[in-house]
Amino acid sequence: GESVGLHLPTLSVQEGDNSIINCAYSNSASDYFIWYKQESGKGPQFIIDIRSNMDKRQGQRVTVLLNKTVKHLSLQIAATQPGDSAVYFCAEAPWMDSSYKLIFGSGTRLLVRP
């Protein structure tokens, strides 16, 4: 079946460095992609999204890049802080059964070293 996966299960970075979290997706029909952050004991929290007609979108300290040619999505976090330590999930949203369905990737744990 179609799935969303991640290249790196764990990423350790030095505080202040930039982080890049990668994700591969397989459903070419997906036209909406989202990154979520999940801290321990909490539900996923929306970070940033991007439509398939875009290849880059910037937020506050975060940038999402979309490469539809190779079905690759990445999340860049600038000047990583200890509060960024969490598990990050990408999700794709194909239009199915008259609604968008979120299909989550397996997650990457980001560890920020002080």
Next chain:
Amino acid sequence: SAVISQKPSRDICQRGTSLTIQCQVDSQVTMMFWYRQQPGQSLTLIATANQGSEATYESGFVIDKFPISRPNLTFSTLTVSNMSPEDSSIYLCSVEDRGGEEGLTEAFFGQGTRLTVV
């Protein structure tokens, strides 16, 4: 945005029993979603709960095991029936905001219910 409250936040249950998880939203929403997150894993959609109709279950999930109620536009329950240790997971309630451009959806999640079956 939407604020979602789930109860209980965690529970330890005996195998063979059932647990009902409640999800309360601070605004009216058409669609509510229930996810399961097994230990160290990603989120898997169990079912979509619409007010006034039967829930729609994803492949691998059945109503007898995970009955869902949706009595109004702000509330839903998920029951995990006849539990076994394999049901130990985090169960998450979610709603979507379709107020953005071109009907895009931003999903909001409750804090989850951590279930341990012994």
